Amino acid sequence: MTVYNFSAGPAVLPKKVLEQAQSSLVDYQGSGMSILELSHRSSLFLAVIEECEQLLRELMKIPENYRVLFMQGGASLQFSMLPLNVAQGKKALYVNTGSWAKKAIAAAKKVPNVEVEVVASSEDTQYTTVPTIDVAQLDAVAAYLHITTNETIGGVTYHQIPQTGSLPLVADMSSNFLSNDYRVEDFAMIYAGAQKNLGPSGLTVVIIRDDFLNKEDVFSAMLDYRVQAENQSMYNTPPTFAIYVAKLVLEWVKELGGVPEIVKRNQQKAALLYEAIEQSSLFSSPVAKENRSLTNIPFVTGNAELDKAFIKQATAAGFENIKGHRSVGGMRASIYNAFPLEGVQALVAFMEAFEKEQGEN
Amino acid sequence: MTVYNFSAGPAVLPKKVLEQAQSSLVDYQGSGMSILELSHRSSLFLAVIEECEQLLRELMKIPENYRVLFMQGGASLQFSMLPLNVAQGKKALYVNTGSWAKKAIAAAKKVPNVEVEVVASSEDTQYTTVPTIDVAQLDAVAAYLHITTNETIGGVTYHQIPQTGSLPLVADMSSNFLSNDYRVEDFAMIYAGAQKNLGPSGLTVVIIRDDFLNKEDVFSAMLDYRVQAENQSMYNTPPTFAIYVAKLVLEWVKELGGVPEIVKRNQQKAALLYEAIEQSSLFSSPVAKENRSLTNIPFVTGNAELDKAFIKQATAAGFENIKGHRSVGGMRASIYNAFPLEGVQALVAFMEAFEKEQGEN
Numbered sequence: 001m002t003v004y005n006f007s008a009g010p011a012v013l014p015k016k017v018l019e020q021a022q023s024s025l026v027d028y029q030g031s032g033m034s035i036l037e038l039s040h041r042s043s044l045f046l047a048v049i050e051e052c053e054q055l056l057r058e059l060m061k062i063p064e065n066y067r068v069l070f071m072q073g074g075a076s077l078q079f080s081m082l083p084l085n086v087a088q089g090k091k092a093l094y095v096n097t098g099s100w101a102k103k104a105i106a107a108a109k110k111v112p113n114v115e116v117e118v119v120a121s122s123e124d125t126q127y128t129t130v131p132t133i134d135v136a137q138l139d140a141v142a143a144y145l146h147i148t149t150n151e152t153i154g155g156v157t158y159h160q161i162p163q164t165g166s167l168p169l170v171a172d173m174s175s176n177f178l179s180n181d182y183r184v185e186d187f188a189m190i191y192a193g194a195q196k197n198l199g200p201s202g203l204t205v206v207i208i209r210d211d212f213l214n215k216e217d218v219f220s221a222m223l224d225y226r227v228q229a230e231n232q233s234m235y236n237t238p239p240t241f242a243i244y245v246a247k248l249v250l251e252w253v254k255e256l257g258g259v260p261e262i263v264k265r266n267q268q269k270a271a272l273l274y275e276a277i278e279q280s281s282l283f284s285s286p287v288a289k290e291n292r293s294l295t296n297i298p299f300v301t302g303n304a305e306l307d308k309a310f311i312k313q314a315t316a317a318g319f320e321n322i323k324g325h326r327s328v329g330g331m332r333a334s335i336y337n338a339f340p341l342e343g344v345q346a347l348v349a350f351m352e353a354f355e356k357e358q359g360e361n
Numbered sequence: 362m363t364v365y366n367f368s369a370g371p372a373v374l375p376k377k378v379l380e381q382a383q384s385s386l387v388d389y390q391g392s393g394m395s396i397l398e399l400s401h402r403s404s405l406f407l408a409v410i411e412e413c414e415q416l417l418r419e420l421m422k423i424p425e426n427y428r429v430l431f432m433q434g435g436a437s438l439q440f441s442m443l444p445l446n447v448a449q450g451k452k453a454l455y456v457n458t459g460s461w462a463k464k465a466i467a468a469a470k471k472v473p474n475v476e477v478e479v480v481a482s483s484e485d486t487q488y489t490t491v492p493t494i495d496v497a498q499l500d501a502v503a504a505y506l507h508i509t510t511n512e513t514i515g516g517v518t519y520h521q522i523p524q525t526g527s528l529p530l531v532a533d534m535s536s537n538f539l540s541n542d543y544r545v546e547d548f549a550m551i552y553a554g555a556q557k558n559l560g561p562s563g564l565t566v567v568i569i570r571d572d573f574l575n576k577e578d579v580f581s582a583m584l585d586y587r588v589q590a591e592n593q594s595m596y597n598t599p600p601t602f603a604i605y606v607a608k609l610v611l612e613w614v615k616e617l618g619g620v621p622e623i624v625k626r627n628q629q630k631a632a633l634l635y636e637a638i639e640q641s642s643l644f645s646s647p648v649a650k651e652n653r654s655l656t657n658i659p660f661v662t663g664n665a666e667l668d669k670a671f672i673k674q675a676t677a678a679g680f681e682n683i684k685g686h687r688s689v690g691g692m693r694a695s696i697y698n699a700f701p702l703e704g705v706q707a708l709v710a711f712m713e714a715f716e717k718e719q720g721e722n
Contacts, residue, residue, distance in 0.1 A: 032364025037373050038371060039368040073438075076596065077434075110578075111580055200397045219445075220441035239562055240563070321400055
């Protein structure tokens, strides 16, 4: 049975990457050592981390005045680190688009010496839209405006990035990293947990503009963007294997044709599933058309029992992790960069068969 | 050429563990998914993390009233988290035994609302000893006394753990975790980066007594021991692959005969190398006999040029990462739990041949 893994993260990785990683597990490049055993200060590993950064710079067209940091702790630690580093004694602005935005906001509110203001929210649409931001109305001297470019749970996304001018824009891009045609120049900082689009869990990528680095020390070197930047992400031992796998994923993206090709494929995969949902009289999408995510696609029957039956049968047929998040219910197909088109085709066929069967009952 | 990897971390792992990890990289237990692709909420991964904790509890004889946390950020993040969680408005006591103790002390001093006191230091012996602690003289209402059970760089270790009674004892055990016959009951908290004795980098294990958990919230959930404990290390996505490899290492330790067998082997390996150093008229150990580490063994010729020649020839002969840390100079053999006896035998033979050759010049 072919298994298609719709997990929201850790998520599917390219088969080729898995095979390459596998071949490095006992003897990395004839060194007699596993990739897991390499000292982070060794020339072999330094080549890995440098190549990883270089590839990311190339693929995302990251300008020279941005630093790339490889960190730990996931997006959740960034939620605290961001205001701790750059909003001390200042106001920090947030857009509330759902579950992950709310977590970022709640975390920022717990950081001392920061005034958090939610400047826009899609709560009134039950987080099925992305709110319009009136940039002219924003506090121009705020530390930053924070957005969540894609809501992993709600399945809403920004297809247009707000143009905030001199107000620094910061994005949690965990669930659509490398999955879109955003321009790095539009952001002062981007961060993303790796386990959705870039590699295994345990690695967080931060892309930060030089002039946005904290001016003052943070109480912990490990939580200090400037310290991490000055030490090229090697203030202490980085998660070496996760960085290695990320490098392999970036090589795979490049070979495929880069981010434009990924975006094209993601659009194709998502369109296939959204069209099937639109044409169905059983399944529907809770998300407003203009804000539908390319990477996380929730859908429901409107009947909890039927959702349950679908999930059970789908799982038995090899569609893993298709159950929706408990806060939304129904189903969710997380179809990140590495998710194959065939998996979406198979799901669509399965949905059609399920619907037909229901009609016959 | 057989390669022996003396890296101080990330370090050598058991061959069997590497082969098992390798076999899980493309298809984990016939699931059709890689171990890297498993959702951290899946039953397959939950079995991994539960078994990992269970094995650690069994091997270290961890009492019921201690929690085991799987975290990120290395010992360096613990340096800040510890005083942030449990020493707010209190005094925190430290023993200075060298490089890593100094880092822990410096980090604690940067945490607000903590009074740091260094109660003992081996600075006067250039960190070649472990100082005696007069427990009766310590501030009994301090938050804790912190020790570094093994100095990775200096190569000094505690063969006896100070008995601090009601004063909580906290240990950075990164470089001799599972390598000794310490009793968990002697500590209120133990922490260790995994990349020396337990697995790949990117995982930190914290063993903390229930009554030592922070009573007050910390400003960041990710940095809060109680939150992490209440969420069974799953407040956010944990480093799943590193936890899986740690589980394999613990299975390997158990099969070998548990911690007593590891200790016996470590004593045998270390004795072999120390005896060779003692019998040599070329090499010497800078460390006082009674405090010599079983896991990190620095040695020098006393001649920087000769050290350099030794390192060059040794590296060419397959002894990787034998160069000492720049702060100590000379050579260092990190021979952690997974380092094979044959590697020490080979190094000793190489040292003897080098010495003989020098005598002939």
